[in-house]
Amino acid sequence: MQVQNFEEVPQVKNGTIKWFNAEKGYGFISDDEGGDDVFVHFSAIQTEGFKTLSEGQRVTYETEPDPRNSAKTRAVNVTPL
Template sequence: MSSTNDTFNTDHNQTKSTGTVKWFNDAKGFGFITPDNGGEEIFAHFSSIQMDGFKTLKEGQKVSYETVQGPKGKQALNITSA
């Protein structure tokens, strides 16, 4: 019997995408990324940011990330500065 704790429907063959931070609210810990290839904005949560210290993103910052289908739409995982 196997169990899973996956919250998201992930595709383990994901490639990194790039985009620009549209906005990020430090107090709430989330924001949105505009993908470079167009399409719908991607939800970004602070827990998916890969950096040391205070995890935040700045408006206009170029980032790379993996996209997964979250409970309310597309969400970025493994967000890093591009």
């Protein structure tokens, strides 16, 4: 019996920036589907120039396990709408 290895397809999610501190370069996204807020680092923002977000701004994003704490997730591929 052959076992196939399937890669998990990232799920694009929608959310709203709960808060973002441009000086520190991080903040949190409130997911439209509820649950815990999701950590976002400026390096995950998919824009040119200065990477920042504003409170109340709508975004799409994907999540991955946080390498510092595997019990939590962090946002990646964050795209402002």
